[in-house]
Amino acid sequence: MAYIASLRGRTVPIARRETSIDPRAIRTREALVSATIDLLAAQPANELSVTAIVRAAGVSRQVFYEHFTDRDAVVLAAGRAIFEPAYTEFITTFTPDTTYPEQVTKLFARMGEHGATVRTLLDSAAQGKLNHFAVDMLYGPIRAELEAHLKAANVDVGAGMMDDTAHFLAAGTQEVFARGLSEGTEPDEVARRIEDVRRTLGAFSMGESITD
Amino acid sequence: MAYIASLRGRTVPIARRETSIDPRAIRTREALVSATIDLLAAQPANELSVTAIVRAAGVSRQVFYEHFTDRDAVVLAAGRAIFEPAYTEFITTFTPDTTYPEQVTKLFARMGEHGATVRTLLDSAAQGKLNHFAVDMLYGPIRAELEAHLKAANVDVGAGMMDDTAHFLAAGTQEVFARGLSEGTEPDEVARRIEDVRRTLGAFSMGESITD
Known part of the structure; x- marks a missing residue:
């Protein structure tokens, strides 16, 4: 597992392809972030499931976990976006x-x-x-x-x-x-x-x- | 499940005995919060498990969930304490x-x-x-x-x-x-x-x- 510096203090774990600059990886990440942004318009973050996100983005759970460690990581990415x-x-x-x-x-x-x-x-x-x-x-x-x-x-x-x-x-x-x-x-x-x-x-x- | 107002905005779910004023319930809650405070001195919150907390507090998982909905709830309670x-x-x-x-x-x-x-x-x-x-x-x-x-x-x-x-x-x-x-x-x-x-x-x- 790779690590990046968090915004402040400790390092945080990141998923294997979270910072990949391969064009296909970027497209997939954008699809996941965009789906999360849309879903968060209608429901609280703690009620959002990875299942709902991958369904809306049209990718598999396996692909999701190549890009994000968990639900909270993609929620934070949506916020940063x-x-x-x-x-x-x-x-x-x-x-x-x-x-x-x-x-x-x-x-x-x-x-x-x-x-x-x-x-x-x-x-x-x-x-x-x-x-x-x-x-x-x-x-x-x-x-x-x-x-x-x-x-x-x-x-x-x-x-x-x-x-x-x-x-x-x-x-x-x-x-x-x-x-x-x-x-x-x-x-x-x-x-x-x-x-x-x-x-x-x-x-x-x-x-x-x-x-x- | 009971609900209380969160610090700001939406209501959040709380566990059945989270606000109980029964002396035994208070003692159990204090033991769980105190164990969490001690454990957080040595490890990040996202690596802390309910298993470790209940072991340190000397209570069962069932009792834990009577008092807190999850790990994050007892971590927040430790902070407030x-x-x-x-x-x-x-x-x-x-x-x-x-x-x-x-x-x-x-x-x-x-x-x-x-x-x-x-x-x-x-x-x-x-x-x-x-x-x-x-x-x-x-x-x-x-x-x-x-x-x-x-x-x-x-x-x-x-x-x-x-x-x-x-x-x-x-x-x-x-x-x-x-x-x-x-x-x-x-x-x-x-x-x-x-x-x-x-x-x-x-x-x-x-x-x-x-x-x-």
Whole structure:
């Protein structure tokens, strides 16, 4: 059995062909992931069976287990297949200006294409890993923005302090996003709410400073 | 089968005696949870078997299934048994003053009594639910502090905006806590880091305000 690094910490077992780049293997994996995405729109992850997935994908159980170790592995892959392109686009086009609400609206419109599946995933055992994945994605641009902001304000803090603060802000942002996704909130409403949080945080911190 | 409300969203099935208050049932449940806490100190949750748990607790498989639906249910119960008393003490003694680092140090010293188990749990399928639990616990005192702070600054924001901001801050705080727990960071070091984040956030928000 092969091993890959998990998103955080320990290594996790992977199936023999889970990372194969053979075109036929990729097609089969995509069929399994796509079937899982469709099925999760209508039922909770813990009630989904490998039997139902292979039937919907039109492959044998043997082929399934060449690609995934178990049901939870394909459920996580389904989540990544939805989160990864949406968050990748969000962070690569991220600009800390007045178009931020539009950027958030676009992220949510994209996640909303699989709204029912996303809600199921955020109430499944995969939820923790998907949230970590999202926080890790958001961390990069947030840390860059924080660094630029502190530099402009002539505030010098250590790298570790900047890392911790960026993780704090990324997790806070993802919490508001995840609540919006779980509750099926409209994209522009989530954008308005995260913008309100940013403004409230500004008021919350007024009068405090790193030089206290 | 009985049902209880899950921490968020859908209801989840529970075993017949999972919430029984009969003294013998409580003793058996505690023995199963305690054995699970001990076993998780030495092995990952997904490698833990019901067989190993019942052997360590000295009960039969039949009795196990009267109390828990499956392995994951007792793993989650083990997590709650560690998180709940530690976080309850933290939030009930929470005071937003200069003793905050000491309060955080105390929380981490208490979680550290089961350090190895906590690290296993934060890399298990229970991680998402335990983090949600912690965020929900932190939310109350953080919202109260935010409300008092905004009132003192004469800033008037709506209840929804205050809720969202408190969730953001609670999730950010728990992210820094969870990283400290996962990495086995010393209690006073985590306390210093969360204090640094608070001060960096103050600098980050300098010059912004709710009235912008």
